[in-house]
Amino acid sequence: MxxxxxxxxxxxxxxxxxxxxxxxxxxxxxxxxxxxxxxxxxxxxxxxxxxxxxxxxxxxxxxxxxxxxVDCDERTELQEPQPSPGCPRANGYYRHSDPLACDKFFNCVNGVPHELPCPPGLIYDDTSSTCAWADNSKRQDCKKAKRDKLDDGFSCPEEETLGPNGRKLPHPTFAHPEDCSKFYICRNGVMPQKGSCTKGLVYNEETFSCDDPKDVPGCEDFYEKAEKSKTKKA
The missing domain is CATH 2.170.140.10 (Chitin binding domain)
Structure with a gap:
């Protein structure tokens, strides 16, 4: 009945x-x-x-x-879900089944989950079904993005880095504390990576680029000193 x-x-x-x-x-x-x-x-x-x-x-x-x-407005009802492992519904984007994997998500196609990564420094955001900065996401469980460290202890600063024009740098660079020819790159502001200038140039933290040693205070004699140091060791 x-x-x-x-x-x-x-x-x-x-x-x-x-x-x-x-x-x-x-x-x-x-x-x-x-x-x-x-x-x-x-x-x-x-x-x-x-x-x-x-x-x-x-x-x-x-x-x-x-x-x-899609703006469903008052059309709030949906068909009965057809879930499968990793997929709350047969199609769409969903957070990873591992609650610690904030930087990964599933693209479900006909009930089959396909694992995808977010770009470095971003987390999967349920509201927008895309990757976003942790500060811009409503996911409380992933608010603090893990900041990796390099083997020498460098990690990217939490605050934004502004360029010479006052705009936020998407991939800021930072001077090495001891070697004028080396620097650090922060991919998407959070993922640290080592960088080095072409031989003969040194890193200029004022311009965020490699430059002539004579234009970088404190690094004018960097290569001459390095050659003398090699000679002494030999």
Whole structure:
């Protein structure tokens, strides 16, 4: 009896729908992944693949997309999920099953999870279904991004680094404390990496680039001193 009532209810909902135009693709007023294909004033009911929702912005195009890209507004209902290991729904982007793997996520395609990494320094953000800076994400469990250290102890500073024009540097560089020809690169501001200038040049922390030794205070005689040091050791 319950099954019969459910069928009557569903059929009743479909029958209430009327094509806004004779031809096109139109959303269900209640369910975001349900839509209708209208042809000559007659409609056919369709469902997006599980995990995707109907993009109703253009009635001339049939398009299902991830929820982060679609404004469902009052269409809050969804079909029953079809979960599998690693995938809360059959399709879409989801946080990694390992709660410590903030910098990884799953792209689920037909129930199969494909592990993907975020760029260095970013974490997966559920709200936008993409990678983001920890400070810009609502994920409380990943607010503090791990800052790696190099073998000599260098790690990227937490504060932003501004360039000569006052703009934030996406990959700032920093002088080596002892070697004028070397420097550090912070990829995306957080991932440390060693760098070195071409022989004959030294790092200039004023311009964030390699420069002539005579233009870098304290490094004018760097290469002469290095040669003398080698001679003494020999």
């Amino acid at each position: 319950k099954t019969l009532l459910a069928l009557i209810f569903i059929t009743g909902c479909s029958c209430q729908f009327k094509c806004p135009d004779r031809t096109g693709f139109f959303p269900d007023p209640v369910q975001c992944d349900l839509y209708y294909v209208c042809s000559k004033g007659e409609f056919e009911e369709k469902l997006c693949p599980d995990g995707l929702v109907f993009d109703a912005r253009d009635p001339n195009h049939e398009r299902c997309d991830i929820p982060a890209n």
